Amino acid sequence: MTYRLPSLNSLRAFEAAARHLSFKTAASELGVTPGAVSQQVKKLEASLGVALFRRLPHGLLLTGAGETYLPRISRVFEDLTDATEEIAPDINGRKFTLGLCPKAAALLPEGWPAQRDALHPHVRQTIETSDVERIRRDEIDCLIRTGGGPYGDLALVELPNPTDRSGRSKLHFICKNGLADCRQSKAILADLGAVILPGS
Template identity: 70%
Template sequence: MTYRLPSLNTLRAFEAAARHLSFKTAADELGVTAGAVSQQVKKLENSLGVLLFRRLPNGLLLTSEGETYLPAITQVFEDLTHATEQIAPDINSRKFRVGLCPAVRGLLPANWPHHNENLRRHVRECIETSDIDLLFDNELDCLIRPGGGPYRDLTLVVVTCPQRAHDLHFVCRPGTAECAQSRAILADLAQHLACCGK
């Protein structure tokens, strides 16, 4: 059977942009530029022959077609993740080696990440560093730093930090931003940074 489907990159761009209703935030998640996300979404819309977004001066709105399409596409990505984890369980069972920039250390509990039992299940080691090359050398699984870049083909997730002028950057290898380890680390970071901002 031949499948006539849009490219995976266009679908990823649509799904992220639809979740955030923002090309910029989707771009931060995917580690590309907002222009690249916009172009991928436009390419998808052209291939489908329908508009998925209404582009407004202050953001995006899903069209009725976009609202119908999003849950199905989200489910497809969840199914792909599940299928991958079934044949490659180490993706979500291996503990991460985390790099933590010294400038970020003061924003978190003194014993982070060992303060949280859930994180202890996902983090093997945490070292203080801001060296992005350790990710390229596979010596780290992710790096948390106060901005920076460029990150080339690495994945960037921006973590909002209310008490700082700049948000934090969670940088990881492609394909690992949605795994259980990354989700646990990001959730804990968001919780602590939100509390510090109050």
């Protein structure tokens, strides 16, 4: 049936790099080093015999081929994800257990996230904690706290403090690398964004 295909690993590297236009960011999403992404993309380009990126001193651009390839590859990964979730709902559909430190909770609306309907499909329960290690121990999937860091190999998303528009004090959303872009995290972050910056 299929005769020759590029390897999935290199396609994932390409897809992430093309989406971010950065090997470094892609590497962080994939949980590997930038060198690995660079090598995978180079391997892909070699196997296709076509350049996909134009390397500029600061950042990347897609070539024409890369431009037409990206949306189709992204689509393929989406289809694959959908098909996989259909038969194995647990693989990506698991609800998150969310850690929330008291200080952060005080900055958020009363009862968040329980009363946000949009989060029901994604959040199983909320635990009051500020211990980052519980992410590594898989006791919680993500943690919202006010300060701290650095968090080593964990992914970090910063959110402006809703009561401190100066931007000095921040809310931190922390999770395992590679989980920052999953549906659950996105839903939570979108909801927080809505809470914090209504209408923006």
